[in-house]
Amino acid sequence: MTALLVGFHVLVGIVLIGLVLMQQGKGADAGAAFGSGASSTVFGARGAATFLSRTTAWLVAIFFVTSLLLAYIVTSAPQRSSVVSSEVPVSTEVVPQESKPTDVPSAK
Numbered sequence: 001m002t003a004l005l006v007g008f009h010v011l012v013g014i015v016l017i018g019l020v021l022m023q024q025g026k027g028a029d030a031g032a033a034f035g036s037g038a039s040s041t042v043f044g045a046r047g048a049a050t051f052l053s054r055t056t057a058w059l060v061a062i063f064f065v066t067s068l069l070l071a072y073i074v075t076s077a078p079q080r081s082s083v084v085s086s087e088v089p090v091s092t093e094v095v096p097q098e099s100k101p102t103d104v105p106s107a108k
Contacts, residue, residue, distance in 0.1 A: 001073075002070075002073055005066060005069060005070060005073070006070065008066060009063070009066040009067070012059055012062050012066065013063060015059060016056065016059045016060065016063055019052055019055060019056045019059065020056060022052060023052050023053070023056070
């Protein structure tokens with residue numbers, strides 16, 4: 001289930017990036033106002049902007065919801081303990097070392 005949700009989340013993100021890149025900036029409206037052929041497009045003069053804006057808004061909402069769902073799934077999943085920490089006993093006891101005099105060779 002998580003893998004399916006992650007795949008859907010990535011797909012929505014890629015489509016969202018594509019839709020944002022397809023939209024024109026606000027500065028492009030001035031050129032369209034003077035008859036640059038925008039009214040002869042498939043969606044009309046303002047139809048494409050409205051369609052792309054609404055589709056982008058829906059995809060942003062879906063992306064937000066899937067982000068929250070994935071965060072909830074990760075935090076509510078049972079935590080797995082480490083094999084190392086459960087198998088190796090931890091000792092806090094300090095064991096004193098025997099001190100032996102070392103033989104230092106003399107410089108002759």
